[in-house]
Amino acid sequence: MPELHISDEVRAVIGDEAAARESARPLTRALCTSCGQRLDGTVNLQVRTDGKQTRTEHVHATCAPSAVLPLTGSLTTAAEETMHLVLDVLDHGGAALPVLIAQTAGTVYEFRGPDTDLTDAVTAKLLAAGFTLISRVRQAPRPAEEWIAVLLLGHGPAGEDGLLVLEPDGAQFYGGAVVIPDGWLAAVARYGWGVLYVGEVGLPHLPPEPKARLKALREAAQAGRLVGARIAVGGPPSPTGDMT
Ligand SMILES: [Zn+2]
Known part of the structure; x- marks a missing residue:
């Protein structure tokens, strides 16, 4: 089990209560920022603050000290964090559904003062955007309107496939190379959507088997650390502007 170390400097910024809550959090599937x-062994809690807003991050003791650092950029834009994403076709109560599983490197919390709860900033943003807190991986969650995954087949420098996940305002939630597993495109063609799950599931170190991924999703759901939504999946815009 990872063991959390909070320096006096960090404790002075977040307060004793938040420090206690942080210490009680399971970190077994979180990633070092x-x-x-x-995360394993001794884990240091870092905070980033601009004097108004603060967020906490976790790092290996061997990677960085428990320190107070300047906060730059947006607090809640997941695209600025390193994002891991895999595609799979997973059983949902007998239906083989196309899924996209994403996890940010590092758990990012919003912290607005000693009297407020630490809020997982990415999760809070997704819930506000129509995602559902997942308690069981059985049925596809409801759709998040105007979110879209855009497949870029063979577009990479070495012909690899790419994927963009775009938010309703066009902001990029994820962009990068993906491996498209057997049956995934057929499942997307059948349903017209995929289920995007985001949470602490242990990517990118999960064994690439559907069974292991389903188990990790279920564990994250039971722990209240998984959100999801159906999102549209399409190809790049054609010259006429339609999605192919
Ligand atoms: Zn590390």
Whole structure:
């Protein structure tokens, strides 16, 4: 089990109550913000603050100290964090549904003062955007309107496939290379959508088997650390502006 270390400097910023809450959090599937690897051994709590807003992050003790750092950029834009994403076709109560599983490297919390709760900033943003807190991986969650995953087949420098996940305002939630597993495109063609799950599921270190991924999703759901939504999946816009 990872063991959390909070320096006096960090404790002075977040307060004793938040420090206690942080210490009680399970970190077994969270990732180090510095190196992107799963947290283990001694873990340092860092805070980033601009004097008004503060967020906490977790790093290996061997990667960085428990320190107070300047906050730059947006607090809640997941696209600015390193994002891991895999595609799979997973059983949902007998239906084989196309899924996209995403996890940010590092758990990012919003913290607005000693009297407020630490809020997982990415999760809070997704819930506000129509995502559902997942308690069981059985039925597809309701759709998040105007979110879209855009497949870029063979567009990479070495012909690899790419994927963009775009938010309603066009902001990029994810952009990068993906491996498209057997049956995924057929499942998307059948349903016209995929289920985007976001949470602490242990990517990118999960074994790439559907069984292991389903188990990790279920564990994250039971722990209240998984949100999801159906999102549209399409190709790049054609010259006429239609989605292919
Ligand atoms: Zn690390």
